[in-house]
Amino acid sequence: MKVKFLAVVLMAILISGISNAQAIKEDFKPSTYNQPLSQYPQVNSQGYARFRIFAPKADSMRVTLGLGGQGGTVLKKGADGYFTGTTAGPMDEGFHYYHLITDGGVFNDPGTLNFYGSVRWESGIEIPAHDQDFYALKNVPHGKVQQVLFPSPSTGEPRRAFVYTPPGYDKSAVKYPVLYLQHGWGEDETAWSNQGHANLIMDNMIAAKKVKPFIIVMTYGMTNRSVRVNGVRQFAVDTFKTVLLKELVPYVDANFRTIATRNGRAMAGLSMGGRETKEITLANPEVFAYWGLLSGGEYAPADLKGKMKPKFLFISAGSKEDRSKTIPKAETDLKAAGYNVATYISNATAHEFQTWRRSLLVMAPLLFK
Amino acid sequence: MKVKFLAVVLMAILISGISNAQAIKEDFKPSTYNQPLSQYPQVNSQGYARFRIFAPKADSMRVTLGLGGQGGTVLKKGADGYFTGTTAGPMDEGFHYYHLITDGGVFNDPGTLNFYGSVRWESGIEIPAHDQDFYALKNVPHGKVQQVLFPSPSTGEPRRAFVYTPPGYDKSAVKYPVLYLQHGWGEDETAWSNQGHANLIMDNMIAAKKVKPFIIVMTYGMTNRSVRVNGVRQFAVDTFKTVLLKELVPYVDANFRTIATRNGRAMAGLSMGGRETKEITLANPEVFAYWGLLSGGEYAPADLKGKMKPKFLFISAGSKEDRSKTIPKAETDLKAAGYNVATYISNATAHEFQTWRRSLLVMAPLLFK
Numbered sequence: 088m089k090v091k092f093l094a095v096v097l098m099a100i101l102i103s104g105i106s107n108a109q110a111i112k113e114d115f116k117p118s119t120y121n122q123p124l125s126q127y128p129q130v131n132s133q134g135y136a137r138f139r140i141f142a143p144k145a146d147s148m149r150v151t152l153g154l155g156g157q158g159g160t161v162l163k164k165g166a167d168g169y170f171t172g173t174t175a176g177p178m179d180e181g182f183h184y185y186h187l188i189t190d191g192g193v194f195n196d197p198g199t200l201n202f203y204g205s206v207r208w209e210s211g212i213e214i215p216a217h218d219q220d221f222y223a224l225k226n227v228p229h230g231k232v233q234q235v236l237f238p239s240p241s242t243g244e245p246r247r248a249f250v251y252t253p254p255g256y257d258k259s260a261v262k263y264p265v266l267y268l269q270h271g272w273g274e275d276e277t278a279w280s281n282q283g284h285a286n287l288i289m290d291n292m293i294a295a296k297k298v299k300p301f302i303i304v305m306t307y308g309m310t311n312r313s314v315r316v317n318g319v320r321q322f323a324v325d326t327f328k329t330v331l332l333k334e335l336v337p338y339v340d341a342n343f344r345t346i347a348t349r350n351g352r353a354m355a356g357l358s359m360g361g362r363e364t365k366e367i368t369l370a371n372p373e374v375f376a377y378w379g380l381l382s383g384g385e386y387a388p389a390d391l392k393g394k395m396k397p398k399f400l401f402i403s404a405g406s407k408e409d410r411s412k413t414i415p416k417a418e419t420d421l422k423a424a425g426y427n428v429a430t431y432i433s434n435a436t437a438h439e440f441q442t443w444r445r446s447l448l449v450m451a452p453l454l455f456k
Numbered sequence: 457m458k459v460k461f462l463a464v465v466l467m468a469i470l471i472s473g474i475s476n477a478q479a480i481k482e483d484f485k486p487s488t489y490n491q492p493l494s495q496y497p498q499v500n501s502q503g504y505a506r507f508r509i510f511a512p513k514a515d516s517m518r519v520t521l522g523l524g525g526q527g528g529t530v531l532k533k534g535a536d537g538y539f540t541g542t543t544a545g546p547m548d549e550g551f552h553y554y555h556l557i558t559d560g561g562v563f564n565d566p567g568t569l570n571f572y573g574s575v576r577w578e579s580g581i582e583i584p585a586h587d588q589d590f591y592a593l594k595n596v597p598h599g600k601v602q603q604v605l606f607p608s609p610s611t612g613e614p615r616r617a618f619v620y621t622p623p624g625y626d627k628s629a630v631k632y633p634v635l636y637l638q639h640g641w642g643e644d645e646t647a648w649s650n651q652g653h654a655n656l657i658m659d660n661m662i663a664a665k666k667v668k669p670f671i672i673v674m675t676y677g678m679t680n681r682s683v684r685v686n687g688v689r690q691f692a693v694d695t696f697k698t699v700l701l702k703e704l705v706p707y708v709d710a711n712f713r714t715i716a717t718r719n720g721r722a723m724a725g726l727s728m729g730g731r732e733t734k735e736i737t738l739a740n741p742e743v744f745a746y747w748g749l750l751s752g753g754e755y756a757p758a759d760l761k762g763k764m765k766p767k768f769l770f771i772s773a774g775s776k777e778d779r780s781k782t783i784p785k786a787e788t789d790l791k792a793a794g795y796n797v798a799t800y801i802s803n804a805t806a807h808e809f810q811t812w813r814r815s816l817l818v819m820a821p822l823l824f825k
Contacts, residue, residue, distance in 0.1 A: 122577060123575050123576065124576075140561060142559050142561025145559035145561060189561070190515075191537060192513075192566075194556075194558075194566055197555075224605070224614060225614075229604070229605035231604050232602065233602040235598070235600050238595065245593060245595060290605075342627075343626070
């Protein structure tokens with residue numbers, strides 16, 4: 088009986104293995120982030136990614152993407168000079184950074200657009216998500232994303248920020264609340280628009296009347312300033328804090344129609360941007376009333392004790408992040424201590440942008456209430 | 457006597473050759489467009505460019521940049537696995553696109569940022585120009601560059617444009633004239649800001665009171681829609697003309713404080729954007745009063761005969777372009793026919809962005825007068 092049972096299990100595993108191997112659907116399409124006219128990389132409806140790179144005299148080619156931690160996908164060269172390969176399994180839904188390693192050198196995939204991550208512009212690919220509609224470009228009224236260059240005496244040069252203003256901003260006299268939204272380590276102020284589609288998420292939610300319109304301000308967290316070649320990295324939030332609180336917030340309040348009070352300001356960030364958010368909100372609770380950590384740590388009642396009380400705390404992570412396991416207790420503790428808190432775990436995603444797109448979707452309607 | 461003269465000439469050539477070879481100044485610095493932390497490519501004070509790429513197992517590496525038409529710069533591999541090479545001579549001042557060819561494959565230089573040209577994002581390098589101050593980022597009041605997504609029923613999806621608004625735009629009730637400024641073939645609506653620094657050129661001129669502030673609108677000319685894989689390219693301006701005249705101009709007039717009349721509008725473009733400008737202004741002279749062709753053709757009195765008269769024509773090219781030789785006659789003819797025309801030849805530059813940055817600098821103060 089036992090043996091028979093084992094045999095059935097083994098058979099099931101074998102069949103499952105075989106059917107998995109045979110089940111790759113040949114409905115591959117170019118990734119939405121491809122360069123114009125570029126047919127590769129491609130993705131299929133199951134989330135597999137396929138790569139194809141022309142390098143007729145190269146000996147080896149590897150894509151740093153595949154099944155996390157397994158060294159990526161090795162491409163094989165055909166007689167036509169193209170290296171081709173498919174990931175060993177379906178990828179997580181959403182956006183992934185990657186690059187190529189060919190003959191020992193690191194290059195970007197010539198087929199795709201570049202996105203700023205890992206302190207450099209890297210190749211990006213989008214695995215179509217079941218919920219991709221919420222960040223799709225639709226025929227709805229669109230807000231604007233403005234590049235501003237604001238004076239920064241503390242750093243000696245004008246600094247760049249992107250400012251999302253909601254549809255209708257230019258035709259009203261209404262004052263809007265402002266979310267200061269930070270990127271993660273190795274990224275910059277382009278990330279929340281390019282990888283995150285924060286503007287489209289807002290446009291779609293505003294069109295569906297799911298959120299009260301607000302302004303989003305995204306600037307560089309300067310987290311990469313102190314990267315050392317020998318691998319030792321210093322993280323000091325002071326320089327950024329000065330830029331944010333003494334220079335950017337006053338500039339935004341002077342140049343946009345903002346509700347220039349604590350109750351009109353939120354700060355949130357992903358990953359290291361969450362760490363920045365935590366440090367800055369706890370040190371200056373009088374500036375922001377709404378605080379959000381996206382895969383970027385948690386607040387504990389002990390952190391908040393004796394400080395000006397935030398109106399709202401938001402804490403999120405992907406279900407594939409270790410952090411997701413500690414968030415429920417953080418929520419319980421904060422609620423028990425009397426704080427207004429919401430948490431969110433993004434299903435089946437890791438420390439990547441799909442987690443943060445969804446976090447913004449969940450967090451935005453809860454701000455400024 | 458003759459022999460002696462020849463010998464002197466030969467000697468001079470030899471010495472010149474030797475001194476040229478020895479005269480490369482070792483004051484190389486990272487190009488301003490490098491990725492963060494990236495030390496290469498570098499440029500020296502004479503305009504030489506030096507490249508350094510890690511690819512220990514690759515056999516060959518070439519940079520498609522060097523002395524025009526000579527196949528670029530071949531890099532040589534050192535024992536440390538780095539391919540290194542220096543251009544055979546100084547490069548023209550300003551911005552250049554390039555890519556790498558390694559073991560037969562085309563890749564971007566991992567050391568630099570990418571810029572959209574040749575229907576793809578390519579590597580870029582900046583050779584410091586003697587006049588680079590006019591497009592430098594300075595501590596002056598800065599305008600904004602806004603990304604707008606405007607409705608486009610004719611193409612079925614919202615389309616992107618970038619809109620430069622001058623400093624002070626948000627704090628006044630003034631209406632501004634608008635320049636519609638087009639990129640060249642293979643480029644897109646990012647080119648005039650990223651490669652051209654149009655916003656910084658305007659900011660600096662406005663700060664120096666050299667130009668009356670105006671708005672600049674940059675959108676995609678859709679010149680690449682019809683690129684064929686077999687090399688045959690169709691150029692049809694109709695699709696773009698519909699988007700520009702029926703959709704973008706009305707959107708801009710409805711959403712920005714513009715002088716929404718012919719006298720408040722200019723159109724100009726570089727290269728193929730000039731060709732678009734020429735076709736559209738001649739077909740619809742009632743929409744724009746100021747017309748500019750930057751390395752993009754010329755107007756002749758015969759083109760203009762019987763049409764509503766433009767208030768101003770601007771025609772420019774780089775001195776290294778064939779076009780620069782025919783511009784003086786075009787100017788003479790147009791002036792003789794009673795047209796208000798200005799021309800400009802950029803010294804020692806070719807069909808590249810330094811010609812167009814300078815053209816904008818010269819053209820801008822002459823518009824809307």
